[in-house]
């Protein structure tokens with residue numbers, strides 16, 4: 001198991017994990033380490049290259065994170081990004097200063113011109129957009145380096161010392177706004193560091209399993225399984241690592257979509273783990289009886305979830321580790337913005353306090369969503385689980401406007417299934433990010449056969465979005481909408497009208513409650 005390693009040395013930049021992800025995408029193994037890591041420990045990893053990340057400080061501020069000068073004597077290629085580029089310059093004899101009068105200070109997409117003789121920029125067009133975000137600039141280029149990129153505002157956008165394998169770029173190649181960012185990172189890995197590539201998610205799995213075994217030893221692990229992608233993949237990974245030392249508690253609140261509870265159970269029944277499914281549908285339904293206010297519904301479900309889980313955990317007794325399927329976007333979001341509030345509220349965020357355990361393990365903490373899905377496939381989880389679209393913790397309760405009853409849930413489940421089925425048949429699943437049915441609380445008059453009906457209206461919601469903070473409604477072809485409508489009113493009793501939601505977010509939200 002000798003894979004080549006690249007170290008991403010973290011100087012506090014906001015994109016450090018994104019850089020790691022870009023390296024992994026190129027088939028190279030990568031570890032993110034804080035800049036305070038002793039050089040001897042970094043050396044022990046035998047890196048083929050080191051990437052210095054950006055950071056919020058100014059390199060000339062004595063309090064700002066500094067690079068150990070020993071790093072430059074390892075004989076290992078270094079790529080400095082933004083702050084990392086300035087560190088490189090300052091350490092090797094250049095000078096960094098505040099950009100004056102906006103002359104060389106840049107923020108946002110910037111047309112940049114490259115010297116394509118430089119190994120880092122090989123194969124790139126002479127000019128393309130890069131993403132800049134810096135208030136300091138390299139006033140003096142260090143000796144032995146040459147300038148290899150410029151923009152209109154700044155002559156010193158990139159530097160290189162090809163003999164020593166030192167490269168610095170002021171812009172961020174890791175973000176999508178930099179048009180040829182992936183090619184630049186690829187060039188660093190393959191042209192400069194001599195990477196062989198070939199590292200895959202299967203290798204990631206092996207490393208993760210080995211590390212989990214080392215950490216957990218013969219300890220007991222408890223995991224709250226929601227049936228969502230993240231907790232399912234975390235469970236499958238832990239199952240592979242520690243088998244029956246793991247207990248998964250799946251609280252089935254009865255608010256899942258058609259057959260979903262059984263599917264989750266089936267995905268874990270063949271594995272050598274302790275799997276407990278708590279069928280708590282009636283308990284949730286009775287607590288929700290008569291409740292119509294959306295926030296109250298959410299709160300009741302969140303609290304009840306913890307109570308049910310707590311009761312199961314008590315039966316198990318003390319555990320050593322509580323496992324969670326936290327993924328990297330959750331880590332970034334926590335503490336800021338709407339998403340954090342949503343997550344802390346419903347993704348079993350209140351759990352740690354109610355279980356007696358020693359430590360939390362979060363084996364997916366450094367992965368992005370699509371990497372988690374890829375890992376799930378490696379672990380043999382079924383595709384329907386791995387490619388599952390986001391599903392809110394409170395489940396169908398917040399897609400059933402007004403009071404939640406067993407009958408309404410049943411109607412909604414069947415209608416939602418038809419909608420998803422028709423989307424799949426039309427081959428449209430990949431073109432939208434979330435799609436589902438909502439049972440409105442509106443009833444209206446219709447005619448069926450010779451009789452008058454007075455039944456529910458179903459709303460179909462489908463959106464495209466990249467971050468779920470804003471979203472556009474999906475342009476589903478009329479023929480597909482027509483098939484869904486015909487099937488729903490024919491196959492689901494007490495729905496006599498189907499509406500398609502054409503509101504974007506904002507002003508509407510994706511969910512209805």
Ligand code: XMP
Pocket residue numbers: 342343345346347390391392393394434468469505508509510511512
């Ligand atoms: P909204 O309705 O706020 O939804 O536009 C944005 C995204 O968040 C999901 N969502 C939730 N996810 N627990 C979750 O884990 C929740 O309580 C919750 N509420 C909304 C929603 O499905 C959409 O993807």
